Amino acid sequence: MVKFCCAFGCNEKFIKGGPITFHSFPKDETRRKLWESKLKRENFKATNYSRICSRHFSEDCFEREKLGGTWLKKDAVPTIFDFPSHLKTEDNENKAPEKRIILKRENSFEGKEMCNLGST
Numbered sequence: 001m002v003k004f005c006c007a008f009g010c011n012e013k014f015i016k017g018g019p020i021t022f023h024s025f026p027k028d029e030t031r032r033k034l035w036e037s038k039l040k041r042e043n044f045k046a047t048n049y050s051r052i053c054s055r056h057f058s059e060d061c062f063e064r065e066k067l068g069g070t071w072l073k074k075d076a077v078p079t080i081f082d083f084p085s086h087l088k089t090e091d092n093e094n095k096a097p098e099k100r101i102i103l104k105r106e107n108s109f110e111g112k113e114m115c116n117l118g119s120t
Helices: 029-039
Strands: 022-024 051-053 062-066 069-072
Touching: none
Parallel strands: none
Antiparallel strands: 022 051, 062 069
16 A cells, blocks of 8 residues: 655655654544644544654654654644644644624614505
């Protein structure tokens, strides 16, 4: 099965022996939800096949050369993304919608007789 990164706008594809590594989502439900929220993809639910590439983790998230490979630390969280401007702020995620002001429309015909266009 071909592996692709599930991050918004990322086109990385797994290449055996390539410089980019691919990582499964945590099995711990709390950490998994944290990773899912960082992706800012509406209604996204990671599956056992979902992967995120190493480009979305800072260098300090990795343990290099552990058992001959590159491994994520247990507390690693993806933080590097190239979001469009409307998704860039963390505040958008939990921000309550602004209250709308409902203006009462005044009927300009109230109290006046309306002309009947059908009769002459």
